[in-house]
Amino acid sequence: MCGHSSGTIGFPLRLLAREVYDKVCRIKGEDACALITGEERIEPPNARYFLCTAEAMPRNGGNRAFVALDEAQIGADRERGHIFTDRLLNARGREETMLLGSSTLEPMVRKLVPEAQIEERPRFSTLTHAGSAKLSRLPPRSAIVAFSIEQVYQVAELLRRFRGGAAVVMGALSPQTRNRQVELFQSGEVDYIVATDAIGMGLNLDVHHVAFAALSKFDGLRQRRLVPAEMAQIAGRAGRHQTDGSFGTLSGSRRGAPLELSEDEIHAIENHQFAPVTHLFWREPNPRFDTLDVLIGDLESRPMEEGLALAPEAIDLAVLKRLAEQPDIAADVKTAGNVRRFWEACQLPDFRQQGADAHARFVARLWSDLRHDYIGADYVAARISELDNPSGDIDTLQGRLSAIRSWAYICQRPDWVLARDEMAARARSAEAKLSDALHQKLTERFVNRRTSVLMKGMGKDAGLLRVELKDDGQVTVEDQPIGHLDGFRFVVDADASSEERKLMLAAAEKHMASLLAQKAQKLVADELGELRIENGCILRGDQPVAQLEKGKSPSRPRLLMAKELGQLDPAHRTRLEDALQLWLEEQLAPLAPLRALEDAATDPEAGTEVRALLLTLADRNGTTRREDAGLAHVPKEKRPFLRRLGVTIGSLDVFVPALLKPAPRQLLKRLGIDNRPVRDAMEAVHDGENQLAAGYRRAGKQAIRIDMAEKLFRAAHESRAKAPQSKDARGFRVDSALATSMGLLPESFRSLMRDAGFRPGQPVELAEGALGPPQPVAWTWRAPRKDFAPRKTDRGPRKPRKDFKGKDFKGKDFKGKGGRNANPSEPVPARREPKGDGGQAFAGLADLLKKG
Numbered sequence: 001m002c003g004h005s006s007g008t009i010g011f012p013l014r015l016l017a018r019e020v021y022d023k024v025c026r027i028k029g030e031d032a033c034a035l036i037t038g039e040e041r042i043e044p045p046n047a048r049y050f051l052c053t054a055e056a057m058p059r060n061g062g063n064r065a066f067v068a069l070d071e072a073q074i075g076a077d078r079e080r081g082h083i084f085t086d087r088l089l090n091a092r093g094r095e096e097t098m099l100l101g102s103s104t105l106e107p108m109v110r111k112l113v114p115e116a117q118i119e120e121r122p123r124f125s126t127l128t129h130a131g132s133a134k135l136s137r138l139p140p141r142s143a144i145v146a147f148s149i150e151q152v153y154q155v156a157e158l159l160r161r162f163r164g165g166a167a168v169v170m171g172a173l174s175p176q177t178r179n180r181q182v183e184l185f186q187s188g189e190v191d192y193i194v195a196t197d198a199i200g201m202g203l204n205l206d207v208h209h210v211a212f213a214a215l216s217k218f219d220g221l222r223q224r225r226l227v228p229a230e231m232a233q234i235a236g237r238a239g240r241h242q243t244d245g246s247f248g249t250l251s252g253s254r255r256g257a258p259l260e261l262s263e264d265e266i267h268a269i270e271n272h273q274f275a276p277v278t279h280l281f282w283r284e285p286n287p288r289f290d291t292l293d294v295l296i297g298d299l300e301s302r303p304m305e306e307g308l309a310l311a312p313e314a315i316d317l318a319v320l321k322r323l324a325e326q327p328d329i330a331a332d333v334k335t336a337g338n339v340r341r342f343w344e345a346c347q348l349p350d351f352r353q354q355g356a357d358a359h360a361r362f363v364a365r366l367w368s369d370l371r372h373d374y375i376g377a378d379y380v381a382a383r384i385s386e387l388d389n390p391s392g393d394i395d396t397l398q399g400r401l402s403a404i405r406s407w408a409y410i411c412q413r414p415d416w417v418l419a420r421d422e423m424a425a426r427a428r429s430a431e432a433k434l435s436d437a438l439h440q441k442l443t444e445r446f447v448n449r450r451t452s453v454l455m456k457g458m459g460k461d462a463g464l465l466r467v468e469l470k471d472d473g474q475v476t477v478e479d480q481p482i483g484h485l486d487g488f489r490f491v492v493d494a495d496a497s498s499e500e501r502k503l504m505l506a507a508a509e510k511h512m513a514s515l516l517a518q519k520a521q522k523l524v525a526d527e528l529g530e531l532r533i534e535n536g537c538i539l540r541g542d543q544p545v546a547q548l549e550k551g552k553s554p555s556r557p558r559l560l561m562a563k564e565l566g567q568l569d570p571a572h573r574t575r576l577e578d579a580l581q582l583w584l585e586e587q588l589a590p591l592a593p594l595r596a597l598e599d600a601a602t603d604p605e606a607g608t609e610v611r612a613l614l615l616t617l618a619d620r621n622g623t624t625r626r627e628d629a630g631l632a633h634v635p636k637e638k639r640p641f642l643r644r645l646g647v648t649i650g651s652l653d654v655f656v657p658a659l660l661k662p663a664p665r666q667l668l669k670r671l672g673i674d675n676r677p678v679r680d681a682m683e684a685v686h687d688g689e690n691q692l693a694a695g696y697r698r699a700g701k702q703a704i705r706i707d708m709a710e711k712l713f714r715a716a717h718e719s720r721a722k723a724p725q726s727k728d729a730r731g732f733r734v735d736s737a738l739a740t741s742m743g744l745l746p747e748s749f750r751s752l753m754r755d756a757g758f759r760p761g762q763p764v765e766l767a768e769g770a771l772g773p774p775q776p777v778a779w780t781w782r783a784p785r786k787d788f789a790p791r792k793t794d795r796g797p798r799k800p801r802k803d804f805k806g807k808d809f810k811g812k813d814f815k816g817k818g819g820r821n822a823n824p825s826e827p828v829p830a831r832r833e834p835k836g837d838g839g840q841a842f843a844g845l846a847d848l849l850k851k852g
Helices: 016-027 072-076 081-088 103-112 149-163 175-186 228-235 263-271 292-299 313-322 328-330 336-346 357-371 376-385 394-412 420-446 449-457 498-527 563-567 569-585 589-601 608-621 636-644 662-670 706-722 737-742 745-753 840-850
Strands: 007-011 033-036 049-053 068-069 096-099 129-133 143-144 166-169 192-195 209-212 216-218 223-225 246-251 279-284 309-310 467-469 474-477 481-487 491-492 533-536 537-540 543-553 558-561 623-625 651-655 683-689 698-701 704-705 759-762 779-781
Touching: 007 016, 007 698, 016 033, 016 049, 016 175, 068 081, 072 081, 072 103, 072 279, 081 103, 081 279, 129 263, 149 166, 149 192, 149 420, 166 420, 175 192, 175 420, 209 228, 228 263, 292 313, 309 706, 313 328, 313 336, 313 357, 336 357, 336 589, 376 394, 376 420, 394 420, 394 449, 533 662, 543 569, 558 569, 569 589, 589 608, 589 662, 589 745, 608 623, 608 651, 651 706, 698 706, 698 745, 704 706, 704 745, 706 737, 706 745
Parallel strands: 007 049, 007 068, 033 049, 068 096, 129 246, 143 192, 143 209, 166 192, 209 246, 279 309
Antiparallel strands: 216 223, 467 474, 474 481, 481 491, 533 537, 537 543, 543 558, 623 651, 683 704, 698 704, 759 779
16 A cells, blocks of 8 residues: 555454554654544544545545455455445555455455456465363463353463463453553463454464364354354464464363364365355445435345345344334434434444344434434533543443443544544543553453463573562562561462462572572671671671581581670571571582582492592692593593583693682682682783692793683694695694783793694795795694503413514523414503514504504
């Protein structure tokens, strides 16, 4: 539409018209756009693009360049079908007309509009039947569809108890309330939405699964089973664009037989194959207004064109016929003008859904004022004021909303109400207030925010929940109270149900450490003030509060209260000691990687070799030289286990990078566990000192942090791996830019690299007269050492070695059976050949080379 100079679109719902109106306003500006529905009218003087409901849409399209009718298959609907059929037959744009709808309408379009071009837009995602499931087994982001208000409320109440709640969408809700409920679901505050078949049209939701709580509904005449096209309209809410969806039924119903979709219905929904529409409902769109009898006769006249069927008696025609039978009304409605005006009054929608008789009485009261020209503004204002009351339960608010929608419709008529604009604004304001109140009531009844928050907390993101401890000891999760701390014991909220108690206890257990730490901090701050750890003591200022003695492991010191605190009464002293212990646990948090090493070292499943390495690492506070680590004993299949613990096996060192940060190094120093100097910032490189700081290794006259040194070694090894491996290759290039960026001097860099087995070649000078940068220095590498392990043998004491001629090296005869080659299968240890025999020495050297 926006590609044309003007246009009109007719929608089946006021909600859809408003949604598209907002989009077009962002593209064309508000001055160019109009919104016209039965209850709302925004029409700037220079409007060129009109977004309307089908009933408010001009019959001929308004003589605009573009005209579209959405959901044109509603022409087969018993109540509103004749409106859509009339627009399908008569609404045309000067340049382009689009009829949007289901493919089931195609035969009727070809018959009634033979010049139309048919274009298909296939669904990108697939719908899959998922079978039947209990309410408690439905996956998140599910929609449950029912066909009565009682069943909607029942399902929503069950979801509130077991899943934290659900949003509710029904046709009886106002568009504002429906939007707010949809937003509740879309925002993720609840994972379920319970709806009537109103969900099947005009709502774009992030639904992954649709579950039918019923497969039949009352259509105004009888209770009948849904046809496959209706099922597909609802099931199609699952999945969006290229995201696949699923559908099924709800099991566990206490009434009637279990719900089951037939194989034909499943096949039709999954493959989008439905019976075509065979007729559209029609009613005379231009009746004569000579008399009431002539008007009724025209409205009941049958269509002459094939494919069209007379529309069943709608609510407006039923009201017209009932009121025409009343003598006092029939006597007043004589002229053509009065007949037309009376018919317009009868077309007032039955928002209250009270039936033809009750609605006829309301229209009769309305006509008593309209026949005398206008409805008084005071009367309308009084009626709106009566309804503008946001108190009451859900049913009361729904009744008021339906009534206020009727007055909103009345106030939109151009010739019905005096001070029309003011009264329309009052009606919209009252509708908005009632909609907000109804949304609040629905949320309070069907959404348990506390349970919803706790249910989400049981998932993988539980650590991201905002858990707070209030000053009064109350514990909240995302501002929802779940209990309180009684001393250092968590007590569940007394108002919680049995299901909620389990969730609350689980949530509290996950966050209990932080909650107790907060409580302890507050208690310690109130009782003792600011504390710090220094030289293995907990100090308040310069006064010791407690000593930290060696515990079962270095990272778990034992707390020994100062003698001065022994004068406290036992109960208060115990309470303070518990608080101090919790305070200490939080202070020791930076040593978590060291604790992980200690715990793994006591795990028998780690194996003796790995446990020995972990004990060495823990004893040396997370760093050890490679030659002291005993890596030759550690099986290769155990190395992933070490990596999961955060252990890095480097070229020269085995270390835990997490323990090279300032916080753990300084804490180890203050605890008295590591007395080596500690750099405050643990910078990558610093000038050398007499005593090497913890976590560093020498690099010439400087010192470099162990993990930074390993970074340089790995970069050099990567360069070596990429270098050509041919015989003519003369080493590889090592880029010193990374070392320079760390602050390492060239001499220090070369010294550090030599420790790892790297040797720089001689610089190549440029030829005389040549210009440009010098040729890069070629480096070579040779392993500085190996991780030797003692040779395992069970052959007993070593015997004298023999030469190839059956004699030992002392010239004595060998009493064996043929010398060295007598038993080729016997393993022979590597040996140093005698210097006197060059051939044997060369053979021994070749043997060594083969072994690397």
